[in-house]
Structure formats: C-alpha cells, structure tokens
Amino acid sequence: MPTYIKAGLYKRPFVKDDDELEVPEVYIDAEVFQVIDDEEELIVQITYEELRGIMAIMAAEQEKRHLYIKARADKN
Numbered sequence: 001m002p003t004y005i006k007a008g009l010y011k012r013p014f015v016k017d018d019d020e021l022e023v024p025e026v027y028i029d030a031e032v033f034q035v036i037d038d039e040e041e042l043i044v045q046i047t048y049e050e051l052r053g054i055m056a057i058m059a060a061e062q063e064k065r066h067l068y069i070k071a072r073a074d075k076n
Contacts, residue, residue, distance in 0.1 A: 024043060027034040033051075035043040046054075 023038070025036045027036060032045050032047050034045045037043055
C-alpha cells in the first residue's frame with residue numbers, strides 16, 4: 001500500500017520566484033519513491049536500487065572525509 005508524506009520546504013529557483021516556497025509531496029510504494037510538486041508534476045523518481053547506490057556513494061564520501069580529518073589530527 002503506497003504512502004504519501006509531506007517533505008520540508010524547498011525552493012526551485014529555475015521555476016519559482018525567490019519568495020515562493022513549496023511543500024512537495026513524497027509518494028512511497030514497494031517499487032519507487034517519487035517527489036511531486038504542488039501542481040502534481042513529478043520532480044524526481046528513484047528506485048530503491050538507485051537509492052542504495054546514492055547512499056553507498058554518500059557513505060564513501062563521509063568515510064573519506066573522516067579518514068582525512070583523522071590523518072590531519074594524527075599529524076598534529
């Protein structure tokens with residue numbers, strides 16, 4: 001059964017004026033999640049396989065940053 005949630009405020013500078021903020025709707029089901037704007041236009045759709053890839057890249061970037069900070073601390 002799909003789930004809809006409201007996400008935080010965001011601003012799409014390529015479409016809206018600076019002072020207009022939107023609250024997107026997030027659609028979640030067993031296959032994908034989608035972000036839909038106020039006019040019910042699809043902003044993004046990501047499968048869970050794609051999301052796992054994104055999360056793996058984010059984790060690698062955080063680990064790289066952690067190792068860099070640790071190396072700097074050990075050097076000092």
